[in-house]
Amino acid sequence: MVSFAWLSTKPRNVGVYYPNRILKGLDPWDGRGSKTRNPFAWIREALSSSEQDVISISGVDSAVYFVFLNTALGIFMLSGILLVPVLVPIAMTEKNPNVNDSNWKNAFEVLDKLSMAHLKEQSPRLWTYVIACYWVSLVSYILLWKAYNHVSDLRATALMPRELKHEQFAVLVRDIPPSSNGCSVKEQVNDYFKTIYPETFYKSLVVTENRKVNKIYDELEDFRKKFSQAESMYHDSKSHVKPEGVRQTLRTGLFGLVGRKVDSMAYYNDKIEELTPKLEAAQKSTVIEKQQGAAVVFFTSRVTAAAAAQSAHAQMIDTWTVMDAPEPKQILWTNLHKSYYERVIRQYVVYFIVLLIICFHMIPIGLISAMTTLPNLRRLAPFLNPILEHNAIRTVLGAYLPQLALMVFTALLPKFLLFLSKAEGIPSESHAERAAAGKYFYFSVLNVFIGGTIGGTLFDSLKDIEKHPKSTLDRLARSLPGNASFFVTFVALRFFVGYGLELSRIVPLIIFHLRRKYVCKTERDLVEAWLPGDLGYLTKIPNDMLILTITLCYSVIAPLILPFGAIYFGLGWLISRNQVLKVLVPKYESYGKMWPHMHVRILASLLLFQVTMLVYFGIKKFYYTPLIIPLPMFTLIFAFVCRKKFYRFFQSSALEVLVEHEWKDMPNMETIYKSFIPPGLHAENGPNERLDESV
Amino acid sequence: MVSFAWLSTKPRNVGVYYPNRILKGLDPWDGRGSKTRNPFAWIREALSSSEQDVISISGVDSAVYFVFLNTALGIFMLSGILLVPVLVPIAMTEKNPNVNDSNWKNAFEVLDKLSMAHLKEQSPRLWTYVIACYWVSLVSYILLWKAYNHVSDLRATALMPRELKHEQFAVLVRDIPPSSNGCSVKEQVNDYFKTIYPETFYKSLVVTENRKVNKIYDELEDFRKKFSQAESMYHDSKSHVKPEGVRQTLRTGLFGLVGRKVDSMAYYNDKIEELTPKLEAAQKSTVIEKQQGAAVVFFTSRVTAAAAAQSAHAQMIDTWTVMDAPEPKQILWTNLHKSYYERVIRQYVVYFIVLLIICFHMIPIGLISAMTTLPNLRRLAPFLNPILEHNAIRTVLGAYLPQLALMVFTALLPKFLLFLSKAEGIPSESHAERAAAGKYFYFSVLNVFIGGTIGGTLFDSLKDIEKHPKSTLDRLARSLPGNASFFVTFVALRFFVGYGLELSRIVPLIIFHLRRKYVCKTERDLVEAWLPGDLGYLTKIPNDMLILTITLCYSVIAPLILPFGAIYFGLGWLISRNQVLKVLVPKYESYGKMWPHMHVRILASLLLFQVTMLVYFGIKKFYYTPLIIPLPMFTLIFAFVCRKKFYRFFQSSALEVLVEHEWKDMPNMETIYKSFIPPGLHAENGPNERLDESV
Numbered sequence A, B: 001m002v003s004f005a006w007l008s009t010k011p012r013n014v015g016v017y018y019p020n021r022i023l024k025g026l027d028p029w030d031g032r033g034s035k036t037r038n039p040f041a042w043i044r045e046a047l048s049s050s051e052q053d054v055i056s057i058s059g060v061d062s063a064v065y066f067v068f069l070n071t072a073l074g075i076f077m078l079s080g081i082l083l084v085p086v087l088v089p090i091a092m093t094e095k096n097p098n099v100n101d102s103n104w105k106n107a108f109e110v111l112d113k114l115s116m117a118h119l120k121e122q123s124p125r126l127w128t129y130v131i132a133c134y135w136v137s138l139v140s141y142i143l144l145w146k147a148y149n150h151v152s153d154l155r156a157t158a159l160m161p162r163e164l165k166h167e168q169f170a171v172l173v174r175d176i177p178p179s180s181n182g183c184s185v186k187e188q189v190n191d192y193f194k195t196i197y198p199e200t201f202y203k204s205l206v207v208t209e210n211r212k213v214n215k216i217y218d219e220l221e222d223f224r225k226k227f228s229q230a231e232s233m234y235h236d237s238k239s240h241v242k243p244e245g246v247r248q249t250l251r252t253g254l255f256g257l258v259g260r261k262v263d264s265m266a267y268y269n270d271k272i273e274e275l276t277p278k279l280e281a282a283q284k285s286t287v288i289e290k291q292q293g294a295a296v297v298f299f300t301s302r303v304t305a306a307a308a309a310q311s312a313h314a315q316m317i318d319t320w321t322v323m324d325a326p327e328p329k330q331i332l333w334t335n336l337h338k339s340y341y342e343r344v345i346r347q348y349v350v351y352f353i354v355l356l357i358i359c360f361h362m363i364p365i366g367l368i369s370a371m372t373t374l375p376n377l378r379r380l381a382p383f384l385n386p387i388l389e390h391n392a393i394r395t396v397l398g399a400y401l402p403q404l405a406l407m408v409f410t411a412l413l414p415k416f417l418l419f420l421s422k423a424e425g426i427p428s429e430s431h432a433e434r435a436a437a438g439k440y441f442y443f444s445v446l447n448v449f450i451g452g453t454i455g456g457t458l459f460d461s462l463k464d465i466e467k468h469p470k471s472t473l474d475r476l477a478r479s480l481p482g483n484a485s486f487f488v489t490f491v492a493l494r495f496f497v498g499y500g501l502e503l504s505r506i507v508p509l510i511i512f513h514l515r516r517k518y519v520c521k522t523e524r525d526l527v528e529a530w531l532p533g534d535l536g537y538l539t540k541i542p543n544d545m546l547i548l549t550i551t552l553c554y555s556v557i558a559p560l561i562l563p564f565g566a567i568y569f570g571l572g573w574l575i576s577r578n579q580v581l582k583v584l585v586p587k588y589e590s591y592g593k594m595w596p597h598m599h600v601r602i603l604a605s606l607l608l609f610q611v612t613m614l615v616y617f618g619i620k621k622f623y624y625t626p627l628i629i630p631l632p633m634f635t636l637i638f639a640f641v642c643r644k645k646f647y648r649f650f651q652s653s654a655l656e657v658l659v660e661h662e663w664k665d666m667p668n669m670e671t672i673y674k675s676f677i678p679p680g681l682h683a684e685n686g687p688n689e690r691l692d693e694s695v
Helices: A002-007 A011-017 A019-023 A041-048 A051-058 A060-093 A107-113 A126-159 A185-196 A211-240 A264-289 A302-310 A340-360 A362-371 A374-380 A382-388 A391-423 A429-460 A462-467 A469-504 A506-518 A523-530 A537-554 A561-583 A595-619 A630-651 A655-659 A669-675 A689-693 B002-007 B011-017 B019-023 B041-048 B051-058 B060-093 B107-113 B126-159 B185-196 B211-240 B264-289 B302-310 B340-360 B362-371 B374-380 B382-388 B391-423 B429-460 B462-467 B469-504 B506-518 B523-530 B537-554 B561-583 B595-619 B630-651 B655-659 B669-675 B689-693
Strands: A170-174 A201-208 A249-251 A261-263 A291-299 A321-324 B170-174 B201-208 B249-251 B261-263 B291-299 B321-324
Touching (some): A041 A561, A051 A060, A051 A561, A060 A126, A060 A537, A060 A595, A126 A630, A170 A302, A185 A201, A201 A669, A211 A264, A261 A264, A264 A291, A291 A302, A291 A669, A302 A321, A302 A655, A302 B302, A340 A391, A391 A429, A429 A537, A429 A595, A469 A561, A537 A561, B041 B561, B051 B561, B060 B537, B060 B561, B060 B595, B126 B655, B170 B302, B185 B291, B211 B264, B261 B264, B264 B291, B291 B302, B291 B669, B302 B321, B302 B655, B340 B391, B391 B429, B429 B537, B469 B537, B469 B561, B537 B561, B537 B595, B595 B630
Antiparallel strands (some): A170 A321, A201 A291, A249 A261, B170 B291, B170 B321, B201 B291, B249 B261
């Protein structure tokens, strides 16, 4: 944080710390110079910013993420206010003859003394813990209900047609059946929708197989970029080296090392002029010959588009599937043409692979770890022997090789899950990211939390279990409070290290300065160098969810975890607010469709907490343990009611929302249509009539 | 059947045997006199009738019922052709040392000899039975797939706008939220839909609380009926008794026994004239003051109506629920205003009650049976003692009282289930009947089939089970073939008694002649006397399903049941065809929405069959029993695929179907609107402008 306060005042780093504001054309420091600025002003700014600011700067998805953080924070604060001052003294003052109070060795064991583990079996004090379970559940229900209502309103407000949203006029049509009378897909789509919607149908854009066009387009773009780089270097050289300028040269052969020496600018220009007609010809043939069985259909009315996306068009579900169109920039074009059955099969295959990964990911990691122990390394790779003779290297390798394998795996997993989700045939980036985040959540909860608790205990006492298999459950539950101290430190570590890195943006800062020094030549390159990503829901939400699950589960057993959880989400709120307002640029906008997923997962955590408590009360041989049984049932009913009440609106747009404050002016349909044309197919010079009129 | 052949040729019975044809204005015997008619011509006529005839005379629902019969018949015929000639000899020729072949006492035990029970444990001949299971399943899958496709096409053809269907222009709107600015529900509905569908919205009809109006209307109708009866008797007396006629008189007091003597026609006329303005006033106040939170909304376009019924209109699911309008005649008006949550809660309460009935219905019946044994009767009702002294009465009572209790229960149950289904808040008659039929199916399968098989066995051998609890499953499965002979007779009895009664219509014939003689005075009364009901899906389908389940489950164990099943469905087809073409008048048309329910239940029966076989092979200690395990999985996958592919179109109309052969003429919207006004609110004289214009 200190490094952030210092680094962010430097004008040279402005691109790293305020890219969002620069892109919006705002002054990074709100009109004040870097000198007069209080290094901790960002905290005040973050706190004083309203939800509306977030929505206007970063969109509804970010605002929904803050609702999530708020809710988690609220649950932990409200629970903590009651639980910490009540339960901790109750546990501390209990005289438990089975526990030897005198020899607390370290802080961890002091923590144990403050937790539920310190209570005697059948102690009447357990009553307070029952009430605490109800309190935590009640607080969660109320806050979640409020949050869902709030998010639903946020979504409704965002969907209202105050400003033009291109995707509201379009629907995605997939599974177009092969034409029977030999006409093109475009004719077929036009016919079909003109018959059903004679008044509001505008145009259709058939999805094409763009691989060839994209290849030429990318080449062309590459040459354009190089040309402008060469041009800018030439201009620089005019002022710095000599007035008439130094023209760059390059060799045309392999890697620019061999071949004829030519003038760069002229060479690139030639290439561009050569490729342009080629691109146009390729565009023409693609549009006509490579039509696929999917299309984007445009209507002149928002209501018709939304109603069409919710209606069955064909008798069989596997043809003419119509759905809401995502924003043009987040459409995964290559997924669109995949047929209904292909999608279903792909989905199940992916689910199966993910299941395998969750269950058996320890096997490959274990294998790598085993293989990379020093003796094995020596046997498998004898040529490394001279290196391994060094003591220092040996120590480092021995200690860190298994860790390294695990780290690489953990870093690559989210990307791999995203790749898998896209392979399911999902049509939009945001949807794929939601699907991948869900998979990652299951992975992290099952492995880090449950695997960490139960697995660890299992291996510790495998021999005992062999002798008394019935005591397994007892043993597991008994180990819960012991793990509590581990997880308290886990939560604390997360916010100290994770958030510090995120706020100070050390890694992007270093990369930015390196790129500025060695790579960047034009203004555009410079922007690319500091252009940040988005909030990264893919890893951020599952990680937050993991902390939430851990904190919830231990909230009653070891209430001291609650303040740590609250700090995690409080700090997270503060830092994410800064990032969202000043740094991050969202990649897409899904109008809060992430929320139902978060909601269900919070409820799953709550359920896990309640079941854990049920087991743990049973182990304490508390007579009134069945009093906990209604809680999981309440959670299931609550989840069911919320799903019934709210979920439909997150699947599709409600029609009443679309007509509120209806724009009376007709939007420019041609602009909307153009915005959906993929870049590779965009005409180079003026509007491309070929694309519109070709059938 | 003989009695039918004889009775149906009598001209006096024409109303009982050909009501359908008379209502359609057709000659009952196709132009031929009753004399020249072959008594068995109906069989030829039924066989030669096409599906189109059925649809045009009795609607899609009846045609779908025949598809069901066809499918069941097909499954049993195709299975029987292979299974009976192959499996029966295989079982017969097996030498099983454990079974004593010599002392077959009766036909039942001969049946056992032809069944799978006769095979030795681990006999290699069991391989044929495995193949038989696969054959039955395969035949079922193929025929069910074809049937679903066919029904889907039937539905599509019926929904195509060849003729005007009023309900296709309307949607049902429920859960209208209370108005915020004090305007009436009608204003609110009009506002809401005019904003969303500015071009296609036509009018709305708000549901009102009609109890008061209906009471007056019923009274008025009653007087009108009596007036026309008196009038017709007066006219009759003119020709029969004396030329100036005999005017009927009645007393105005209690039950027409005391009070002033008045002229009937004048009295009824006075009453009608007195009530008519009262009805009009009541209509006026009802329409304005008793509006409820539900409405029927009319659109000028089929596509808009269908799309609206499939779209979410409000942000929250519990307001502005929009769904397809059912036919006006089958709307359950009193259910419409029930709120979303009321419906949900009612549904679960009803499910719970049905569960209780299924599980514990034997308790009240058992209690009644126990109470009505003779010694108990004597103790409980000592005043009956003199009667009970008679030997004959004692015998009859002792034998039939418990049976009577069971019969009364079985007869009342479907009506009670229909009442429960309506209490769920379902908006249409057809939907309620589907729901009730589903409940009745579960009841009959669980009780008659599973209860009959397993329960009977359990009680028989309760002591053995106490000694060897682990042998229960063995014992249950061992009893399966024994029950087979019982179920074969069960199926045979069903078609001999049940279909005979249905075809000959003895009961309606007797009632008709009694009514004609003693009650009927006008032509209208006469029509009412012979007016038949509909096919009675409520009891017919669950009963057929029960036979299907029994036959499927025993198809491999005792293949001789297959011909009986085939005869049941074959005869059923023939007789129902006659009934549908000549007798029955459908109450409503749901365009085949019953089919998905039948389909799922056939698959449930198939699953039960496969699981039964799995257990039974296990008991025969057949090593390759796991070969059966894929079958239940195939069934589940098949059910899932069918649901995915076909079901959506049965939930709502596909838009493409609605535009095929689109009527170019605008329908008369006013007629459509009028057809939805409930009878109690119909204006007496000319079009009722009050209803249309009142807000």
